[in-house]
Amino acid sequence: MPKNRDYTNLRRTPSSMAWLIRTRAVHQGRLDQLLKLQSKLTQQMAVIESELAAIDAVIPFHEVKVDPSSIAGVQPRSKRLVPHGQMTKVVIRCLKDAKGRAIHTEEVAQFFAREVGVDLGQYGAAAMNIRVRTRLKVLCNEGLVRRHHIGATGSATGSWSLVLDQSEDLDIAP
The missing domain is CATH 1.10.10.10 (Winged helix-like DNA-binding domain superfamily/Winged helix DNA-binding domain)
Known part of the structure; x- marks a missing residue:
């Protein structure tokens, strides 16, 4: 991990600059983490959208007519920790x-x-x-x-x- 002097080229970095460097480093770390998460989410969203498109293509062939866009989304339940009881x-x-x-x-x-x-x-x-x-x-x-x-x-x-x-x-x- 770089020291403050690596950025300022000074033996002793003023406290105000040290605070600014530390604050920026924290914000940059958060942004990097969110960008990494965003790339994963984008890939997952593409897979789910393709699966939805496939399901939407099959629904009109059923004898009971339903508009696929009228189906509301639900949150899936997490798996039970142990069986019931x-x-x-x-x-x-x-x-x-x-x-x-x-x-x-x-x-x-x-x-x-x-x-x-x-x-x-x-x-x-x-x-x-x-x-x-x-x-x-x-x-x-x-x-x-x-x-x-x-x-x-x-x-x-x-x-x-x-x-x-x-x-x-x-x-x-x-």
Whole structure:
């Protein structure tokens, strides 16, 4: 990485010029990053446009007549992390193992990630915490889980426990 003196040819660059050089370097880095992204997006857009043109060419041949330009676009859903119901099973198993002790959301999320084999470095611990917290809220509303914190805690962590009087009735294998 070049030093400020490489640009100014001075032993000591004045602080105001150093700030200008640093600010320009940051802006140039952002622009370079966006230009790189733009070239990738342009290629992806060309592929998708050609696929749309092919689909639009086939639609008029169907017996049911539909104007292809009238079809509204939708955002595709991301792939499920685990099959339907597995998150609930693992979360309840984690809370059962705690034997009535309140557990923080992060602990439940880490337990879940270990059990299903999710790499938190790749997926992101914050994203995992959000998914697990959302599931815990639903289970709390259903009366299966007890909340040990006050409502929306913002960035603070919440703690949860299994409702003990219903834990025997759950048909979930540990």
